[in-house]
């Protein structure tokens with residue numbers, strides 16, 4: 001790991017320096033050195049020389065052991081650099097596509113390097129880091145047109161754009177090439193939404209109409225006049241008192257195989273159009289649920305993985321989806337309603353597991369899909385004690401996954417398999433699925 005600079009003066013924000021970037025670092029940046037100090041550079045690529053603008057790290061405002069910078073001009077391009085797929089994104093543009101200027105196969109090679117480095121650094125020993133490879137989602141050819149959920153920001157003048165990179169400014173945007181066609185076709189950036197609108201969420205589900213949520217603290221849903229461009233679109237208003245469906249019921253429908261899931265318009269669902277189906281298949285195969293098994297689906301959302309487990313466990317089994325959001329839990333109860341032996345419970349996963357274990361519960365198999373912060377030491381310890389056979393860990397943040405896998409190894413488990421899939425093309429994010437088994 002790069003050593004901190006002896007002098008921890010904060011970055012002189014705004015100053016331009018010339019940097020040659022070397023290896024990738026977690027978070028989508030590339031490592032360069034300036035007068036012995038490590039600088040993490042955004043918007044660059046491996047083995048590339050750039051003029052970069054120093055930025056202040058808000059988390060280290062008073063002192064900075066490392067500096068941060070963003071590339072503003074390329075002097076000697078990386079062989080991985082290509083014309084960006086989204087010219088409006090990147091330094092001085094909008095966020096959400098930080099690797100749009102890197103060739104797609106190179107993005108996956110770089111993400112693989114980062115993943116392997118994180119596993120090595122966390123001292124994961126039971127799975128060879130070199131076997132961890134980031135693969136494309138099957139059927140994804142160009143990494144475009146995948147995002148089914150997009151948030152637009154609206155400025156004080158009513159212009160629809162997107163937030164800038166590392167900034168709250170609203171930048172104009174024409175279209176989002178990463179969004180699915182149903183979202184692009186609505187062309188919301190050319191709309192002037194009602195006065196007081198602060199943001200627009202647009203959701204293109206796999207089943208049923210597109211939904212638009214018009215967000216603004218003081219918006220009055222009763223006063224909303226819907227423009228022709230929103231004909232056929234479900235519309236809700238989210239103001240300071242909550243979500244108010246104007247057309248539709250505030251939910252969308254997502255089809256996975258033959259099954260339909262009801263999801264709140266503002267609730268979590270996997271963003272890539274291929275993700276839910278792919279992850280549901282991989283998790284079902286990795287969990288290997290047998291009839292009569294007891295299974296927990298932790299951080300279960302609206303019951304995506306619990307549904308597959310419940311089908312395999314049958315009426316003799318017991319499957320519980322545990323979810324922190326009350327609305328998502330209610331929808332999981334609805335989505336799992338026809339599956340005997342399946343139910344959804346609301347609560348913090350760590351607290352719920354602690355209580356379940358205290359009352360004697362011992363699941364055979366557990367799937368967990370936490371947010372970026374990961375499961376953490378306490379939940380991993382509890383699961384490693386209580387789970388009989390297998391834990392499948394779905395993760396959108398490889399650094400916390402690596403940390404939690406190392407904790408499981410220390411508790412006597414081994415990483416039997418690890419797959420990483422590029423479910424966020426043209427960004428540095430990846431999705432991983434790890435299988436943990438008891439060593440004895």
Ligand SMILES: C[S@@+](CC[C@H](N)C(=O)[O-])C[C@H]1O[C@@H](n2cnc3c(N)ncnc32)[C@H](O)[C@@H]1O
Nearest residue numbers: 268299300301304323324325347348349369371
């Ligand atoms: C990455 S999503 C996964 C959802 C689901 N597995 C899916 O694929 O649709 C994480 C979920 O965990 C929930 N969550 C976050 N923190 C939680 C906590 N401490 N306890 C329980 N649920 C939590 C979120 O509300 C969200 O639904």
